[in-house]
Amino acid sequence: MTSNIPEVVILRLPLYARVLRGLADRGEDVVSSQRLGDLLHSTPAQIRKDLSYFGRFGKQGRGYRVDHLLRELRQIMGLERQWSVILVGVGQLGKAILTYGGFAPQGFHVVAAFDSDQSLVGTSVGSLTVQASGELAETVKQHQPQLAIVAVPGHACQSVVDMVVRAGIKGILNYAPHQAQVPEGVWVRDIDPVGALQSITYYLKPNGS
Amino acid sequence: MTSNIPEVVILRLPLYARVLRGLADRGEDVVSSQRLGDLLHSTPAQIRKDLSYFGRFGKQGRGYRVDHLLRELRQIMGLERQWSVILVGVGQLGKAILTYGGFAPQGFHVVAAFDSDQSLVGTSVGSLTVQASGELAETVKQHQPQLAIVAVPGHACQSVVDMVVRAGIKGILNYAPHQAQVPEGVWVRDIDPVGALQSITYYLKPNGS
DNA sequence: GCTTGTGAAGACCTTCACAGCA
DNA sequence: TGCTGTGAAGGTCTTCACAAGC
Incomplete structure (x- = not known):
């Protein structure tokens, strides 16, 4: 139903x-x-x-x-519990997300971080050690996180989302500039600051509104 | 009309x-x-x-x-031109926004950054020198930026938005966890990653969907 | 008197389905 | 034949307005 x-x-x-x-x-x-x-x-x-x-x-x-x-x-929202989150993509944006203090107080705990760039794997960001993307499925099996934050370039978004979904994750916060395709029962929210600005400028042109 | x-x-x-x-x-x-x-x-x-x-x-x-x-x-969106943007709030989030490379290629140039914290004023972030909030009106008058990015704590959001609007800015990208009140003719878009996650978890509870 | 909860009405947005044109 | 552009139909969300209860 x-x-x-x-x-x-x-x-x-x-x-x-x-x-x-x-x-x-x-x-x-x-x-x-x-x-x-x-x-x-x-x-x-x-x-x-x-x-x-x-x-x-x-x-x-x-x-x-x-x-x-x-x-x-x-x-109702399911906030009377803690949620585990993984992060995929530890570039500039991903690092900022990891060090951002706004998620944990609301019960969202980033428990693992992944990147496909071998030169990042093994480095520490905040309290986490970056893992290779290949380890994602195994780590998800162990820690059973429910959510993923995707912070990769647009061209990598769909394959990362596919991987995360295959691992069993059902909720995705997507910072990549790409609308990912997901199967029924998986929820995606897009964070798109550039798109937000672009939809403002429409109204700021002369004759805008 | x-x-x-x-x-x-x-x-x-x-x-x-x-x-x-x-x-x-x-x-x-x-x-x-x-x-x-x-x-x-x-x-x-x-x-x-x-x-x-x-x-x-x-x-x-x-x-x-x-x-x-x-x-x-x-x-139609008004993207065939460059837009000048000011940033208010140079904390962790504000710094990340300043060093994020995603705005400039789309024609959005951050031309000034402000913070109320005196210990930040005068410091350099990226290619900008942080200015005192008190200088905002004067700087806006000079540079005529059309947009503002607000990256301050929730409790400071409304007063910062008021200030920015008083300075004549008509478009605001708000990262603060607060719905700001603005007059007719001013456009706000909120970036709310925590809220986005919270609206996902609703569906992930057992019986969610 | 004041404020909720809610059917019904209304506004808004999406989808349909087809005329018209390449 | 293939695909757009668009009125009309349909569906969804918002607002109204009032009975019911504190």
């Missing part, structure tokens, strides 16, 4: 959780859909509808309890 | 251009919407409809001339 919760809704859940976290940190107990809408630059109706796909978390006349809703959302 | 070309279409244009560039590099002359659809994991109808918002670029019975369509799309 394929769920009929719109994917856009799933994409918004992390934003909801982030804002709720902020409210919780500031000690706020209760929040209305109106207030959430203001903070998210969304509408109250959108937020109520989105949340209603997963349950009834609010109280009429009051709103939502911040800590309760946050816990529910984290549960 | 607010254009009625759907924003999703604008977001796809960079992908189209990227694929066309690949085809051009491989020396292909002509491409059908069918072929483009295969390469983009989209449908022929979608591609024809998207392109039809901007003009009639194809020939019945033949398809689209690769170089011609690519040039048209680059024109």
Whole structure:
């Protein structure tokens, strides 16, 4: 049975959780859909509808309890556990990702890094030793990571994604400038800063908007 | 007059251009919407409809001339010129962005970098010298950059965005984990790798999809 | 009185299917 | 024959508006 919760809704859940976290940190107990809408630059109706796909978390006349809703959302997204991640591609970008401190606090732990460049294999980046791509399947079998971050040149993206998928990984964060083809049941999100800028400049031309 | 070309279409244009560039590099002359659809994991109808918002670029019975369509799309997106970009936030992430080689070849040139941390001001990163945030307005007035990349902590995002907008910048690439509020006529794209991973894990839980 | 949860309506985007042209 | 361009149909997502409950 394929769920009929719109994917856009799933994409918004992390934003909801982030804002709720902020409210919780500031000690706020209760929040209305109106207030959430203001903070998210969304509408109250959108937020109520989105949340209603997963349950009834609010109280009429009051709103939502911040800590309760946050816990529910984290549960729904599967964030009440740690996730293991491998990184493929330890070039400039890959190194930056490895030393970036933003993933671990959210429960995403990079447990292995791979590169096809023999001169990188064996070197240390952060707390990891770069492994040869050929070892990927074996390492995945051992550590059972659930996610992969792909940070290779565009021309290498598809073959790396194929390899990672063959190893059994079902979730991929792709930094390569290429839309990879994946089988049913594998999830890819693309990070494309250049494309993002290019879609802005459209509106900045004279007559843009 | 607010254009009625759907924003999703604008977001796809960079992908189209990227694929066309690949085809051009491989020396292909002509491409059908069918072929483009295969390469983009989209449908022929979608591609024809998207392109039809901007003009009639194809020939019945033949398809689209690769170089011609690519040039048209680059024109439409405003890529047939150079764009100047400033960077705000020269922490780990900001440094990585400055040394990342992916922007310049696409015509996006980082011309200045700012940070509020006095111990960073005056230091060199790549070919730039970090400036104090207070100099931002003046530097923008001089160099007239059109775009800003924001790479500051979440709590600083809104005030940095406000500052950048006040300086007259109309396009922002935001790496901070915060949805900034901007006035009409200013365009923001968020880069959110953690959120992307969080929206994948939803589907990886047992019963996910 | 205030705010949620939700069917129904509406807006928006995608897909269909075919006329028209190379 | 092959493929585009496009109205019309279909589907999906958002917004409305109100009954129900605190």
